Amino acid sequence: xxxxxxxxxxxxxxxxxxxxxxxxxxxxxxxxxxxxxxxxxxxxxxxxxxxxxxxxxxxxxxxxxxxxxxxxxxxxxxxxxxxxxxxxxxxxxxxxxxxxxxxxxxxxxxxxxxxxxxxxxxxxxxxxxxxxxxxxxxxxxxxxxxxxxxxxxxxxxxxxxxxxxxxxxxxxxxxxxxxxxxxxxxxxxxxxxxxxxxxxxxxxxxxxxxxxxxxxxxxxxxxxxxxxxxxxxxxxxxxxxxxxxxxxxxxxxxxxxxxxxxxxxxxxxxxxxxxxxxxxxxx
Amino acid sequence: xxxxxxxxxxxxxxxxxxxxxxxxxxxxxxxxxxxxxxxxxxxxxxxxxxxxxxxxxxxxxxxxxxxxxxxxxxxxxxxxxxxxxxxxxxxxxxxxxxxxxxxxxxxxxxxxxxxxxxxxxxxxxxxxxxxxxxxxxxxxxxxxxxxxxxxxxxxxxxxxxxxxxxxxxxxxxxxxxxxxxxxxxxxxxxxxxxxxxxxxxxxxxxxxxxxxxxxxxxxxxxxxxxxxxxxxxxxxxxxxxxxxxxxxxxxxxxxxxxxxxxxxxxxxxxxxxxxxxxxxxxxxxxx
Amino acid sequence: xxxxxxxxxxxxxxxxxxxxxxxxxxxxxxxxxxxxxxxxxxxxxxxxxxxxxxxxxxxxxxxxxxxxxxxxxxxxxxxxxxxxxxxxxxxxxxxxxxxxxxxxxxxxxxxxxxxxxxxxxxxxxxxxxxxxxxxxxxxxxxxxxxxxxxxxxxxxxxxxxxxxxxxxxxxxxxxxxxxxxxxxxxxxxxxxxxxxxxxxxxxxxxxxxxxxxxxxxxxxxxxxxxxxxxxxxxxxxxxxxxxxxxxxxxxxxxxxxxxxxxxxxxxxxxxxxxxxxxxxxxxxxxxxxxxxxxxxxxxxxxxxxxxxxxxxxxxxxxxxxxxxxxxxxxxxxxxxxxxxxxxxxxxxxxxxxxxxxxxxxx
Numbered sequence: 001x002x003x004x005x006x007x008x009x010x011x012x013x014x015x016x017x018x019x020x021x022x023x024x025x026x027x028x029x030x031x032x033x034x035x036x037x038x039x040x041x042x043x044x045x046x047x048x049x050x051x052x053x054x055x056x057x058x059x060x061x062x063x064x065x066x067x068x069x070x071x072x073x074x075x076x077x078x079x080x081x082x083x084x085x086x087x088x089x090x091x092x093x094x095x096x097x098x099x100x101x102x103x104x105x106x107x108x109x110x111x112x113x114x115x116x117x118x119x120x121x122x123x124x125x126x127x128x129x130x131x132x133x134x135x136x137x138x139x140x141x142x143x144x145x146x147x148x149x150x151x152x153x154x155x156x157x158x159x160x161x162x163x164x165x166x167x168x169x170x171x172x173x174x175x176x177x178x179x180x181x182x183x184x185x186x187x188x189x190x191x192x193x194x195x196x197x198x199x200x201x202x203x204x205x206x207x208x209x210x211x212x213x214x215x216x217x218x219x220x221x222x223x224x225x226x227x228x229x230x231x232x233x234x235x236x237x238x239x240x241x242x243x244x245x246x247x248x249x250x251x252x253x254x255x256x257x258x259x260x261x262x263x264x265x266x267x268x269x270x271x272x273x274x275x276x277x278x279x280x281x282x283x
Numbered sequence: 284x285x286x287x288x289x290x291x292x293x294x295x296x297x298x299x300x301x302x303x304x305x306x307x308x309x310x311x312x313x314x315x316x317x318x319x320x321x322x323x324x325x326x327x328x329x330x331x332x333x334x335x336x337x338x339x340x341x342x343x344x345x346x347x348x349x350x351x352x353x354x355x356x357x358x359x360x361x362x363x364x365x366x367x368x369x370x371x372x373x374x375x376x377x378x379x380x381x382x383x384x385x386x387x388x389x390x391x392x393x394x395x396x397x398x399x400x401x402x403x404x405x406x407x408x409x410x411x412x413x414x415x416x417x418x419x420x421x422x423x424x425x426x427x428x429x430x431x432x433x434x435x436x437x438x439x440x441x442x443x444x445x446x447x448x449x450x451x452x453x454x455x456x457x458x459x460x461x462x463x464x465x466x467x468x469x470x471x472x473x474x475x476x477x478x479x480x481x482x483x484x485x486x487x488x489x490x491x492x493x494x495x496x497x498x499x500x501x502x503x504x505x506x507x508x509x510x511x512x513x514x515x516x517x518x519x520x521x522x523x524x525x526x527x528x529x530x531x532x533x534x535x536x537x538x539x540x541x542x543x544x545x546x547x548x549x550x551x552x553x554x555x556x557x558x559x560x561x562x563x564x565x566x567x568x569x570x
Numbered sequence: 571x572x573x574x575x576x577x578x579x580x581x582x583x584x585x586x587x588x589x590x591x592x593x594x595x596x597x598x599x600x601x602x603x604x605x606x607x608x609x610x611x612x613x614x615x616x617x618x619x620x621x622x623x624x625x626x627x628x629x630x631x632x633x634x635x636x637x638x639x640x641x642x643x644x645x646x647x648x649x650x651x652x653x654x655x656x657x658x659x660x661x662x663x664x665x666x667x668x669x670x671x672x673x674x675x676x677x678x679x680x681x682x683x684x685x686x687x688x689x690x691x692x693x694x695x696x697x698x699x700x701x702x703x704x705x706x707x708x709x710x711x712x713x714x715x716x717x718x719x720x721x722x723x724x725x726x727x728x729x730x731x732x733x734x735x736x737x738x739x740x741x742x743x744x745x746x747x748x749x750x751x752x753x754x755x756x757x758x759x760x761x762x763x764x765x766x767x768x769x770x771x772x773x774x775x776x777x778x779x780x781x782x783x784x785x786x787x788x789x790x791x792x793x794x795x796x797x798x799x800x801x802x803x804x805x806x807x808x809x810x811x812x813x814x815x816x817x818x819x820x821x822x823x824x825x826x827x828x829x830x831x832x833x834x835x836x837x838x839x840x841x842x843x844x845x846x847x848x849x850x851x852x853x854x855x856x857x858x859x860x861x862x863x864x865x866x867x868x869x870x871x872x873x874x875x876x877x878x879x880x881x882x883x884x885x886x887x888x889x890x891x892x893x894x895x896x897x898x899x900x901x902x903x904x905x906x907x908x909x910x911x912x913x914x915x916x917x918x919x920x921x922x923x924x925x926x927x928x929x930x931x932x
Contacts, residue, residue: 008387009621009641010470011480016383020395023376027448028401031413034423038416080319087299088312096320098563102327104502105555105562107509109529110548113536114330117337117545124333125325149326168302175304181311184304210406213511213529217536230408234516237412242421249409260404264397468654471621475641475648476668476723486667490658 035253038246050247059229060251066140066228067208070147071155071201078155078200079193085156086163100156103149108213115146116218138220143228146214151204158200159193162270166192195270202266206259210252334552337545349535349543350550354523358531358547361439365514365527366507369447373503374496377454382488385462386470396459402451410448411516414441437519442527445513450503457499458492461569465491498565505558509551572597573618573727573759578627580613580783587613588624589783595776598757600750602764602774606806610783611763612731618761619648619729631726647725647758651732653716655704661715662700665690668723690718693752710741717752730762734769746773767807771795779803801930804849811855811900811924813848813869814932817841821867822848822927825891830867831927845932850924852903857885859912860919868921871900876916878906885914887922 039047050056084090085097103111119126119136126137136142166189174184212230219226229252236245299305339346349355380399384392402410416422418435428435435441469491473483489496511529518525526534528551535544573595580588587610595601603611616622618629620641628637636644656664669683678686691697694714704712713733720728733749734742750773753760764770770777771791779786779794779802786806787799798804805812815824817840822829829848840846860870871887878884883906889898900922914920 009474010386010467010483012484013383013387013389016379017387017389020376020380020383020399023372023379024395024398027444027451028398031410031417031448032401032405034416035409035413077319077322080315081323084316084319087296087305087307088316089296089300090316090320096323098559099323099327099331101559101562102331102555105505105509105558106331107511107529107532107548107551107555109511109532110334110509110551110555111330112511113532113544113548114333114337117541118330118333124329145326149330152326168298168305172302172304181305181307206404210404210409211512212406212408212515217533230406230512233408233412237415237516242415242419245412246416249412252406252409256404256406256409260397260400263404468650468652469656471641472648472650472654472719473656473667473671475619475621475646476671476719477642477645478667478671479642482671486671487656490656 032253035246035249038243039250042243042247047247050244051251055223055227056229056232056248058224059227059232062140062143062226063209063229066143066147067205070144070151070208071205073148074151074155074204075197075201078152079159079197082156082159082163085160101153103153108150108211111149111214112146112217115149115214116142119145119218137218138222138226140226142218142220143215143226146218147208147211150211150214151208154203154207155200158203159196162193162196195266195273199263199266199270202259202263206256206263209255209259331552334545334549337541338549341542345542346546349546354526355531355547357523358526358528361442361525362508362527364439365443365446366504368443369450369507370500370504372447373450374454374500377458377499378496380455381458381462384459386467399452399455402448407449407510407512408516410513411445414444414517436517437521438525441517442514442525445517446507446510449510449513450507453503453506454496454499457495461492461495494565494568498562498569501558501561501565505555508554572632573761574630575614575618576628576630578614578617578624580610580617580622580624586783591783591785593778593785593788595759595761597759599775600753600760600762600773601776601778602762602770603778603780604764604767604770605780607765609780611780614780615729615731615761615763619646620644621648645723645726647720647723647728649716649720649728649730649733651735653712655712655716657704660701660703661696661707662687664704664715665719665722667719686722690722694718709737710745713737713745725758728758728760730760732764733762734764734766749773779806798928801847801849804928809852809901811850811852813924813927815846815848817844817846817929822846824869827869827891828867829869829924829927831924840929840931846929847932848927848929850927852884852901854924854926855900855902856923856925857887857902857904857912857914857920858923859914860921868923871920871922873914873916873918873920876909876914878909881906883909887920890919
C-alpha cells in the first residue's frame with residue numbers, strides 16, 4: 001500500500017500509516033477474515049443447504065422487504081423533514097433539528113422495548129390500531145416500524161446539507177423563465193437532490209439490513225413470518241451450530257460489502273454533482 | 284455522515300420565504316410542515332416520551348430501586364469500562380489514520396478509507412460472531428486461551444473488543460474530511476518556522492481539530508455505551524458480571540420487569556439526550 | 571545571502587514542473603519569479619524553501635549545498651499565499667511561534683521574545699492589533715502579520731508565494747509600495763512569486779520570467795520589458811502587436827503588406843527569405859490614413875475604436891486583408907493631439923507602421 005520513497009516535509013507518515021494498518025488488521029480485518037476462513041470448513045453442499053434452508057430464505061425475504069419499505073418511507077418523510085428544516089421557519093425548529101439524530105444516539109435496545117411497548121395491543125398506539133384490526137407488534141409491520149425509526153436520520157442528514165447549499169439562483173432562473181413553484185421544484189430542485197436522496201435511501205437500507213437490537217423486541221420472531229436474518233445467526237449460535245451461523249454471516253457480509261461499494265460510488269457521484277450546484281458556483 | 288457534511292449554516296429560512304421565486308403558498312407550507320412534523324412526533328418524539336413515562340409508571344421509588352440495584356450498578360460499571368477503553372483506542376487510531384490520510388498522498392488511500400468505514404456496514408451480530416470465531420472455545424485461539432485459563436468470550440475482554448469494533452470508524456471519519464479541508468499550509472508554516480513534528484501537532488494541528496475530535500468522540504461514546512447486538516453475541520449474559528446496560532435492559536424486559544427495564548432504559552435515553560446536546564455544542568464551534 | 575539553484579528538475583505524475591532550471595539570486599535583492607500559472611514558479615519557490623524536493627539538482631545557500639537540509643534547518647522565512655496564520659492563536663502568539671518552538675537551549679527567555687515580537691509589530695505598523703485573532707483582521711493586515719511571523723526567526727532569505735494574490739486591487743497597490751520600502755530597510759534576500767507582470771515590474775529589483783518549467787529570461791525590470799529575449803517574453807510582458815511574415819531585403823512581408831524599417835537591425839540567425847515573427851509595442855506603432863503619398867508602406871487596417879482619454883489615446887485596429895481566416899487586432903498608443911492632426915475616425919481605413927520591430931525566427 002505504501003509507496004516508493006518520496007519526500008515528505010511533514011513527519012510521522014510511516015508511524016501513523018503503520019499504526020493505522022496494524023490496528024485496522026487486528027480489530028477489523030483479521031476477525032473478518034476469520035468468518036470467511038471458518039466458512040471454508042463447510043463443504044459447498046453443506047454451505048448451500050444452510051443458506052438456502054427455507055427458514056433462512058424466509059428471513060432474507062423479511063429482512064430485505066422490511067428494509068426496503070422502511071427506506072422508502074424514510075425517503076418520503078425524510079425529504080419532507082429536510083425541506084421543512086431548510087425552507088421554513090417554524091416554532092421549535094432547532095429542537096426538531098437536534099432530535100433528528102436521536103436514533104443515532106439512542107441505544108437500539110431502548111428503541112426496541114419502547115417501540116414494542118407503544119405498538120403492543122395495550123400500548124398508546126397499538127390500542128388505537130387494534131379496533132381497526134391492525135396488529136403491529138410481533139408482526140413484520142413491527143419490524144418496519146423499528147427500521148423506519150433507525151433509518152430516518154440517514155436520509156434527512158444526507159438531503160439537508162445539499163438542499164441547504166443549493167444555490168437559490170437555480171430556482172430564481174427557473175422562475176424568470178416562467179416555471180411555476182411546482183415546476184421549479186420538480187424539474188430543478190428534485191434532480192439536484194436526487195443523488196442525495198438515492199444515497200440516503202441506500203444508507204438507510206444498509207443500516208436496516210444489519211439491524212438487530214431495535215427489531216428483536218418488537219418482531220415477535222415467529223419463524224417464517226417475522227424472523228430477521230441477524231436473529232437467525234444468534235439462534236444458530238445458541239444451538240452451538242457455529243458453522244451454520246458462519247454460513248449465514250457470510251451471506252450477510254457479502255451483501256454488506258456490495259452495499260458498501262454501492263454507497264461509495266453513490267457518494268462519489270453525489271459529491272461531484274453537489275459541488276457543481278453549490279452557492280457561489282452557480283456559473 | 285461526517286460533521287463537515289451535516290454542519291448547518293444557520294442562515295434563516297427567511298431568505299426562502301421572502302424570495303418570490305421560492306415562496307410557497309401557505310397551504311403548501313402548512314401541508315408539508317404538518318406531514319413532516321407529524322411523522323417526527325410519531326416516530327421520534329413519542330418514543331422519547333414513552334421511555335420516561337414507562338420508567339415512572341410504577342412510581343419513583345420503583346424507579347430508584349431499579350437503578351440502584353446491584354446488578355444495574357455493575358452493568359453501569361461494565362458499560363463505563365468498555366467505553367473508557369474503546370474510546371481512547373479509537374481516538375488514537377482516528378488521529379493517526381486522519382494524519383496519514385489527510386496530510387500525505389499515497390497509493391491505496393481510497394481503499395484504506397473504505398476499509399476504515401467497514402465496521403459501519405457490518406451487522407453488529409456478525410461483528411460479535413467474528414470474535415467468537417477467533418477467541419471462542421472452537422475458535423483459532425480458543426484452546427490456547429483455555430489452556431492458559433484466559434476467558435475472552437463470555438467475559439469482559441470480548442465485550443471491550445466488540446465495542447471497539449462497532450465504534451471503530453467514528454473518530455477517523457470525522458477527522459479525515461476536516462483535516463483534508465484544512466490542508467497542510469498551517470503545518471508547513473509551523474515546520475518552516477522551526478517547529479518539530481510533535482510541536483506542530485500539539486500547537487497547530489490539535490487546536491484546529493479539537494472540535495471535530497470532540498464531535499467524533501461524543502458519537503463514539505454514545506455508540507459504545509449503547510451497543511447491543513455485537514455485545515449480546517459475545518457477552519454470555521451473566522447477570523452482574525458480563526451484562527452492559529443495554530443487555531441489562533433486555534434481561535429485565537424478558538423477565539417482564541417492565542418498569543425496571545424502562546428505568547434502566549431511561550438512563551440510556553438521558554445519555555442520548557446529553558449526547559445530542561454536546562454534539563450540538565461541538566457543531567456550533569465547528570462552523 | 572545568495573541563493574544558487576543548479577539544474578533543478580521536478581516532475582509531477584504526468585507533467586514536468588521544472589525542466590533544468592539554474593539561477594543565481596543576488597544577495598540583498600528582491601527578485602520576482604514571474605510567469606503564467608503552471609509555469610513552475612511556485613514549485614521552484616517551494617523547492618528553495620525545502621517544502622518540496624527536486625528530482626534532480628541542487629540548492630545552494632550562501633555557498634553551502636542545502637539540498638539535503640530539512641525546511642526546519644534552512645532558516646528561511648516563507649509566506650504562504652493564503653498566509654497560513656494559525657487561526658486559534660492571536661497575532662502576538664502567531665509571531666512568537668517560531669521563537670517559542672526552538673529547542674530549550676536555543677530559546678530566548680519569554681521577556682526577550684516579547685520584546686522581539688513587539689519590535690516586529692512596530693515594524694509592520696500593527697502594534698495595536700497584538701491581541702486580535704486572524705479572523706478579525708483584514709486581508710492586508712493578515713499579510714503583514716504573516717510577514718512579521720516569517721521575519722521573527724531571523725530568516726536568511728524571505729520567500730513569498732503570491733504575496734498580493736489574495737488581496738483587493740486597492741490594498742494591493744498600497745502593500746506593494748510598503749513591501750518595497752520594507753525590503754529597502756531590511757535588505758534580506760527575497761524572492762516572490764507572481765503572475766502579475768505589473769506587480770513584478772513595479773516591486774522587484776530583478777525579474778525571472780518562467781515558462782513551461784524553464785527560465786525564459788532574467789534581468790532588471792527595464793531590461794525584461796524593453797528587450798524581451800524571446801517571443802514568449804514579448805507576449806507576456808505588456809501589450810504587444812504581433813506580425814507574421816517573411817524577411818526580404820530588409821522588409822517584413824506579411825500577406826501582401828510590406829513594412830519597411832530604415833534602421834532595423836536583424837538578429838543573428840535570420841537569413842533572407844526566412845519566416846519570422848515580429849513584435850512592436852503600442853507606443854512603437856504609428857497610424858496613418860491610407861493614402862499612397864502619406865503611407866507608401868504599412869499593414870492595412872481599419873480603426874475599430876478610438877479611446878482618447880488623457881494625453882495618450884489608444885486606438886484599436888482590425889487588420890483588413892483578403893485571405894484572412896481569423897481577424898488580427900492591433901493596438902496603438904499615440905498622443906491625443908495627433909488624432910486631430912491626422913483626422914482619424916472610427917471605421918477609417920488606415921495603415922499601421924511600426925517604428926521599431928523586434929524580430930524572431932518563426
